[in-house]
Amino acid sequence: MDLFSRSWTALRTAVGELSGEDWERPSGCAGWLVRDLVCHLVIDAQDVLITLVTPADAEPSADAVTYWKLVEPPTGDDPLDALIPRLAAAYGDPSLLKFHFDDVGSAAGRAAGLADPDLRVGTQDMVLTAGDYLSAYVMEWTLHHLDLTAHLPSASGPPAETLAAARASLEKIAGASFPASFSDTDALLIGTGRRAPASADVAALGELAGRLPLVLG
Structure with missing residues (x-):
């Protein structure tokens, strides 16, 4: 849960530092601009809030x-994926999206900090402890x-400890x-x-190369 807080705080800080043309730059999610990604993060934060108040017996x-489940690579046909850019564009002024993200994101962070790690919660037809659920989100926030x-080469990246935790997961x-030659970020x-792996990366990966990419859903 400490790693959840560190990864989420770092991500929220990075979003808070966005300005001007940053919002219109491409993100690492194919087909999404930075503004689209931040809109997706608003929905992620809402999911955290909903799950933490959905106890399970x-x-x-x-x-x-x-x-996390391994799924097929996205084709661009998913209705929610297509909805995200439209929602992001509807904000118009990026400052409104930034405000909404900060508002909901702060609430999600507070709720996580107050959660009993042993509380059982339900989400996506699964039951987890709150501690495990929040630990799973370290992967989401870090990626x-x-x-x-x-x-955005001048922007601050994820904390080293959350990169290491996400790699381990x-x-x-x-x-x-x-x-071992791969940095946590490269992995x-x-x-x-x-x-895409370079030829040297493919050689180093060995049999694992044939199983990549690992698309999480």
Whole structure:
């Protein structure tokens, strides 16, 4: 839960530093501008708030790793994915989107800080402890922080400890380790298909190369 707070605070800070043309630059999510990604993060923050007030009585059916499922790469046909750019554009002035993100994002951060880590919560037909649910979101925040800064070279990236935690989670999902020569950022970008591996990377990956990208859903 501490890593949730660190990753979310760092991402919110990076969004708060956006200005001018930053909002219209491409993000690391194919087809989405930075403004579209931030709009998606508003929905993510709402999901956190909803889940933390959705208690469940059943035994946990997932943890911080099994929360994530490997899915087929997106085709662009998903209705929600198509809706995001329209929602983002509807804000008009990016300052309104920034305000909404800060408002909902701050609330999600406070709710996470107040949550009992042993509380069982329900989401997406799964039951997890709040601690595991929030730990799963370290992956979400870290990957989207990399997406946010993909074309903003002067922007601050994710904290080192959350990069390491996200890499460890991705390796558990993959059931294999990325080469030690890969930085945590490289492992996450190449592992999830955000960056195409160079020929040397493919050689270092060995059999794992044939299983990439690992698309999480």
